[in-house]
Amino acid sequence: MQPILALAFLSVALTSVIATDPLLGVHPSKKHIFQAAIASDASSAFACFDGSKSIPASSINDDFCDCEDGSDEPGTSACNNSVFYCVNAGHIGAEIPSARVNDGVCDPSCCDGSDEYNGAIKCPNVCAKVGAEFKKAEQEKKNVLEKGIKVKKEYLSFAANAKASRTKQIKDLESEIRNITARIDDLTALKSEAEAYESHMNALLAQQSREEAKALLPQQLADCNTRKQELRSSIETLNSRVTQLQSILDHLMTLKNVEEGAAFEALLRDKPILKETLQRYDDFKHGFTTQGGQAVIELAVEPDVVSFESFGGAEQDTDPLALMDPCVDPTASTFRCLLKSARGLFLGTFETVKYPLIWPGWGKLFTAVKSPFSTLSKSEENELLRKDAAKVRQRLQDAEIKKREMESKVTELKQKEGMDLGPDNVWDKLVGQCIQINSFEYNYEICFLDKATQKPISGGSGTDLGKFSRWGPRAESKSSSGKYSYMMFENGAHCWNGPHRSVEVALECGAENKIISVSEPSKCEYAMKVQTPAVCEVPGGHDEL
Ligand code: MAN
Numbered sequence: 001m002q003p004i005l006a007l008a009f010l011s012v013a014l015t016s017v018i019a020t021d022p023l024l025g026v027h028p029s030k031k032h033i034f035q036a037a038i039a040s041d042a043s044s045a046f047a048c049f050d051g052s053k054s055i056p057a058s059s060i061n062d063d064f065c066d067c068e069d070g071s072d073e074p075g076t077s078a079c080n081n082s083v084f085y086c087v088n089a090g091h092i093g094a095e096i097p098s099a100r101v102n103d104g105v106c107d108p109s110c111c112d113g114s115d116e117y118n119g120a121i122k123c124p125n126v127c128a129k130v131g132a133e134f135k136k137a138e139q140e141k142k143n144v145l146e147k148g149i150k151v152k153k154e155y156l157s158f159a160a161n162a163k164a165s166r167t168k169q170i171k172d173l174e175s176e177i178r179n180i181t182a183r184i185d186d187l188t189a190l191k192s193e194a195e196a197y198e199s200h201m202n203a204l205l206a207q208q209s210r211e212e213a214k215a216l217l218p219q220q221l222a223d224c225n226t227r228k229q230e231l232r233s234s235i236e237t238l239n240s241r242v243t244q245l246q247s248i249l250d251h252l253m254t255l256k257n258v259e260e261g262a263a264f265e266a267l268l269r270d271k272p273i274l275k276e277t278l279q280r281y282d283d284f285k286h287g288f289t290t291q292g293g294q295a296v297i298e299l300a301v302e303p304d305v306v307s308f309e310s311f312g313g314a315e316q317d318t319d320p321l322a323l324m325d326p327c328v329d330p331t332a333s334t335f336r337c338l339l340k341s342a343r344g345l346f347l348g349t350f351e352t353v354k355y356p357l358i359w360p361g362w363g364k365l366f367t368a369v370k371s372p373f374s375t376l377s378k379s380e381e382n383e384l385l386r387k388d389a390a391k392v393r394q395r396l397q398d399a400e401i402k403k404r405e406m407e408s409k410v411t412e413l414k415q416k417e418g419m420d421l422g423p424d425n426v427w428d429k430l431v432g433q434c435i436q437i438n439s440f441e442y443n444y445e446i447c448f449l450d451k452a453t454q455k456p457i458s459g460g461s462g463t464d465l466g467k468f469s470r471w472g473p474r475a476e477s478k479s480s481s482g483k484y485s486y487m488m489f490e491n492g493a494h495c496w497n498g499p500h501r502s503v504e505v506a507l508e509c510g511a512e513n514k515i516i517s518v519s520e521p522s523k524c525e526y527a528m529k530v531q532t533p534a535v536c537e538v539p540g541g542h543d544e545l
C-alpha cells in the first residue's frame with residue numbers, strides 16, 4: 001500500500017471509527033434500545049423512534065440521517081433534529097442539539113468535550129472543576145433553602161397561633177363591647193338622674209354658702225362694734241380739742257368786742273392776719289349748729305350691739321345645713337363626716353351623735369372601712385353614681401372611649417382576618433414589615449402587604465409607589481410560577497404624563513427578607529426582585545429537605 005493511500009485510509013478509518021460508535025450521544029435511558037439493535041444482525045434491527053421505518057444497526061451513527069425524527073444519529077450532526085448526550089463524567093450529563101456536534105465550538109454544556117471529537121478542535125475535559133463548582137453552588141442553595149424553610153416554619157406557626165388568637169380576641173372583644181354598651185346605657189340613664197341630683201345639690205350648696213356667710217355675721221358685727229367704739233373715742237378726743245380751741249378764740253372775740261374796743265381795732269389794723277383769723281372763726285361759728293352757745297359735733301352711730309337675729313335667720317323653712325350633713329351626703333368625704341361629728345359632739349350641737357345608735361355616719365364609716373377589702377356591687381356603685389354626676393360623666397366618657405378603642409381593634413383584626421395572607425397565612429407575621437434598597441439616586445422601601453415608597457437619597461419627601469393591591473404579576477400571562485410569587489403595589493402617586501405609580505415585586509426563596517434589585521422597566525412602573533423565606537418550597541413539596 002502506498003504511504004499516501006495508507007494515510008488516507010487511516011484518517012477515514014479514524015473518523016468513521018469514532019463517528020460510527022453506535023452508542024455515541026445516546027441518552028443512558030435509551031442505551032438498551034441501541035444495544036439490542038447492535039446485537040441483532042437483522043436489516044430492521046433499529047426502529048426509528050417515530051416508528052416511520054426500521055434500519056440495520058450499521059446505519060446508526062453512520063453520519064447519514066435515516067430517521068425523520070433524527071433518532072438514528074444521536075452522535076453526529078447528520079440530522080438537524082437529533083439530540084446529543086454528553087456523559088460529563090464527574091459532573092452531570094447534558095443534552096445538546098446534535099447540530100452542535102463537531103461544529104468547532106466547545107459547548108459549555110458538555111464539560112467533558114465529547115461534542116467535539118473529529119480532531120478539528122481539542123476541547124479539554126473540565127468536568128472536575130465544573131462539577132466541583134456546581135456542587136458548591138448547589139450546597140449553598142441547599143443551605144439557603146434550609147434556612148429559609150426554617151424561618152418559613154416559624155412564619156407558619158406564628159400564623160396558626162395568630163389566627164387562633166385573632167378569632168379569640170374578636171370573640172372576647174365583641175362580648176366586651178356588648179357589656180360596655182349595656183353599661184353605657186346604664187350610665188346614660190344614671191347621668192340624667194345624677195345631673196338632676198347635681199342641680200338640686202347645687203341649689204342647696206348655694207343656700208349653704210349663704211348659711212355659712214350668715215354664721216360669720218356675729219363675729220363680723222362684733223368686729224364692727226369694736227371699730228365703732230374706737231371711732232367714738234377718737235371723735236370724743238377731737239371734740240374736746242375743738243372745744244378748747246373754741247374757748248380760746250371766743251376769749252379773743254370777747255376782747256375785741258367788749259374790753260379794748262378801740263385799741264383792739266388799732267391792733268387789728270396793724271395785724272391784718274389777726275383780723276382775717278377772727279373773721280374766719282366768725283364764719284366758721286355761723287356754719288355750726290349752736291346749742292347752749294357751744295358748737296357740738298354729733299356722732300351718728302348705730303346701737304352698740306347689732307344682733308344676728310336681726311339679719312332674718314329664721315326665714316328658712318328647711319334647714320340646708322341638715323340636708324348637707326356630710327354623714328348623709330354621699331358625695332362628701334368620710335373625713336368631713338367624722339370631723340363634723342367630732343365638732344358636733346364637742347359643741348353639743350350635733351344631736352344625733354349624742355345618740356350613737358341613730359348616727360347617720362355609721363353607713364359612711366362602714367363603707368370606708370370595708371372598701372379597701374371589697375369592691376362595690378353594681379347596685380351599690382350605681383347608688384353612689386346616682387348622686388355623683390361628675391363621676392358618671394367621667395365613667396360614661398371613659399366607657400365610650402374604651403368602646404371606640406375596642407371597636408377599632410375589632411375592625412383591625414377583622415381586616416387582617418379578611419386579608420389573603422398567602423398559603424396557610426404564611427405572610428401573617430410579615431404584614432407591614434419593611435425592607436429597603438438604595439438604587440441610583442433613590443431609596444426604595446416596601447412594607448409587605450402594605451405600601452411601597454421611593455425617597456431621594458439626597459433628602460426630601462418620599463413618593464408613594466402604591467399600596468398592596470393583590471397577589472400575582474403585573475401581566476397575568478407571567479403567572480406560571482403561581483400568583484403568590486408576585487406581590488403587586490398599585491395606585492401610587494400619579495406620574496406626570498403617565499400612569500399611577502405601581503410596583504411588581506417578584507418573590508423568590510431566600511434565607512431572609514431582602515430586596516435584590518429594583519428597576520423601572522417602563523415609566524413609573526417599577527419591578528423588584530425580593531428574597532423571602534415565605535416562598536421557600538422544598539422540591540417535591542415535602543416538609544423536610
Ligand atoms: C420621579 C421618580 C421616577 C419617575 C419620574 C417620572 O422622578 O418617581 O422614578 O420616573 O418621577 O416623572
